[in-house]
Amino acid sequence: MINLKAAVEAVLFSCDSALSMTKLEQIFEVDQEELRRALQQLQHECQQEGRGVVLQEVAGGFQLRTRPEYAQWIMQLKRTRNMNLSRAATETLAIIAYRQPVTRAEVEALRSVDSGGIVRTLLEKDLVRVAGKKDAPGRPIIYATSTRFLEVFGLNSLEDLPSLRDFRTDELEFESEMNFEPEKGGQQ
């Protein structure tokens, strides 16, 4: 009888990408229920024992990742890729994420500025992908977020995106309740 939890940990440690449940099932040849228990145990231990890594569920798979608070030390290794995004890029990415599939013209209409260069950057960073062509005059390209996007932002699926404020409800009443943003009051 192997210690499944430890074995799963070892496999996840040795792998450089997130492993899906199906893949883990193939490796260990035990049923998903058992695997899920082992994964939960492992996840729990990482949380409880204050370890440097956590087990995270991303893009439909499982991956060991370092804790955000230790980023500054990992940076010292200087072998990491740059995932910084400008404000404009984050804004464009958010629009694509929430509105997908979406054309460049639709993004630009929402942002009120040209966004071609930014969309290209997001494509190069593999955060956004070409999802096809819209069945409209000119057959414009439509964009959607990639699996990479889920990985980078630590989301299991698009459903994990935080919900946006629904401005169509009565804004006046809503606004007073939604006073959760500290920067709104402090902005000069």
Next chain:
Amino acid sequence: MAKSAYEVKLSQFEGPLDLLLHLVQKNEMDIQDIQIATITAQYLEHLKHMEAQNIDVASDFLLMAATLLYLKSRTLLPVSRVEVEQDEGVDPEEELKQRLLEYQRYKEGAQKLEQFPRLFRDVFPRPPLALDEVDSAASSEVQPQIDISVYDLVRAFSAVMRLKQAPPVHRINGGGISVTLGVRLLLQQLHGQERVSFQRCFTAATTRLEVVVQFVAMLELIRLQLLSFEQHSHGGMVYMYPSERIRNGCYADIEHMLDLKEPLDD
């Protein structure tokens, strides 16, 4: 980031809506009852300020200025009820409010996204293993087709280019680098094989130049459908599948299709 004439950074504002939203918030107004006159005055003031700093005011900002002035003029003119009722289409002021609200929504979405622990900024996975080390997708089982684009091929190519660093010694090249050479190098690897990983295709190449020529040859073979490629997992290995002609060594055919000047097997 790509620089273009119309992407001038205007102080800290990404666009006219961004500036407008900032003004609305600064004045502690509600978007629903925005005071057009006040906002317009401040907006124009801001544009003047930007011009004074010799910043080219982008046309998007000017268009918004025109819209605001139009809305302001409408509030100054007496409107008869009949006219209002006859007015077809959307109320431009209402339209602007909707755009602002919508923009605010995504801006908030972006702020939330910004705070998420981000890979390679806040959290880190194990770094990828060296390319030749493990061929993780080596199982021949058929997996569902995933999205693969020309970007994946380019990425695989850059990975090979990184491995084949320029040699430290200078060498006088006797010439003779041609697509024919590239095809020849490539065929060495593909001959008789069912499939070959993208990286392995380049084992015969000794210099970066040869890698480049071979990549060109590869693209050419793909174009002629003598070669196809697949990727089994996102960001995983790219595999090249030679056609029957290549596997069986029908070099005369390939020479003909590529219109090569020199023979492939010499």
